[in-house]
Amino acid sequence: MTILAMSQTLLYLLEQQPDSAAAVQYLRQQTDQLQIDPKPALFYRVFTAMPRYVGKQMIDLPPDMAFAIERIRPGFSVSGWTRDRLARVWWLLQLPADDEERYVNTISQLFKGAELNELVALYSALPVLSYPTRWRFLATEGIRNNIADVQSAIMLHNPYPAEQFDEAAWNQLILKAFFTDKDITQITGLHDRKNARLTQTLTDYAAERQAAGRALPPHMEELL
């Protein structure tokens, strides 16, 4: 994926939204400012205050735009996103990535103080961030998170876990998805990453549910 192509396409999508001219103009100004003087404080403020400038409406996503995005980054989808979420992910792509440590540090700081919707945007952005291997631990922290929307942002329609998680982390994702009533058919890579250890754990889990007199979650049989 080229960051530039993704960045341009996401901004183009924002521009296509009704009454977004002022928001897009604001975003371009902030990008110019960041290029002149890449201060972390500016980067954080724009990320945090995003809903004030771009709004929180659900985006309209024409099929050809969804196709264009998927072509730049296979598996990546912005379907069902709000404008602030889209703009935040776009903004993350504006951060200069030439210095790996500085880049990883700056984004890690955002994770540390993030509120709910910021976390959703941050986890949604993992597939398009630079240095993909550096986010593995944070991604597993997203699975441990107990806030449903945050879990969904990393578990569902997100290609990052299937690409980056080792077997143990992947299996935790699947188990946690069952335990938190997610629609597991929305997990990217569900069938490609089937493994013997997971099948065994799910078999035990099914037996435990039956012993407790509780129903099995939907779609579990497909993984057994």
Next chain:
Amino acid sequence: MNFMDSIRGMSFFDMHVHMTSRTTDDYQAMADAGVVAMIEPAFWLGQPRTGVDSFRDYFASLVGWERFRASQFGIRHYCTIGLNSKEANQEELAEQVMEILPQFIYKEGVVGVGEIGFDDQTPAEEKYYRAQLDLAKEAGLPVQIHTPHRDKKQGTSRSMDIAIEHGLDPGMVIVDHNNEETVRETLDRGFWAGFTIYPFTKMGNERMVEIVKQYGPERIMINSAADWGISDPLAVPKTAALMKQHGISDEAIRLVTFTNAVTAFAQSGQLSLDELSQPLGIDQSQRFNGSSVLRGGQAPRVDKESTIIK
């Protein structure tokens, strides 16, 4: 008569409550009694924190986990963010907290800087109170002032003097924990007057009824300030019931238990009467692909009367 009968169908906004210290039983009881929204001011956790990361995690929990917990009961959770007066006295740490505050006050649902003000009325408390007034002014946010328990009357006057000295419009300042001795000056000077119904140490609700009768409902708002002490998260609905029993009009009750707080804190741009009149469930931004927040196998309600736990 059960107090719930007289307030059925009314909606309440508890503009000061520390849910971090409360259980899901309290959330359920509040939702049942008509509390639809609340503000959780950042405060002292009962013992001093020893590092800035504890503050960061606490602030992050107010805009994250606690908001999510509230949403599971259909309650909108807002917060005010600030360095409380007690911990302003640990100056080295206070400096570090001041550095991270700008990262939090612009976040969604942060409706003010608070609760800030005086405890012992030390020079350090004054220094950080002033610094945070400037921060609020710069961000265009309302201020939620904690007035001291000791030397209260003087401390309340002084808090208002300093706010005016820093160029804050009294209409942007909510002076909290008022009592019979402070209310007149607070209202006279154009500030919002918050009252905390809290057993033994702050206001009792019979006294509150008298205050509303005497001063009327304009610019007055009540809260529970329920926290880790012996306090009552149902203080707002109970006081509404008591006001009703004493013949205070429904319109006046609505002002002091709901509308005034909305008007004051809506100045942050982070909440509105429109938003509060929508049921939480239809706010699409809180959802993912149309699924609700009630997840994790968590039943919306546990039957407390039943001996059977499933």
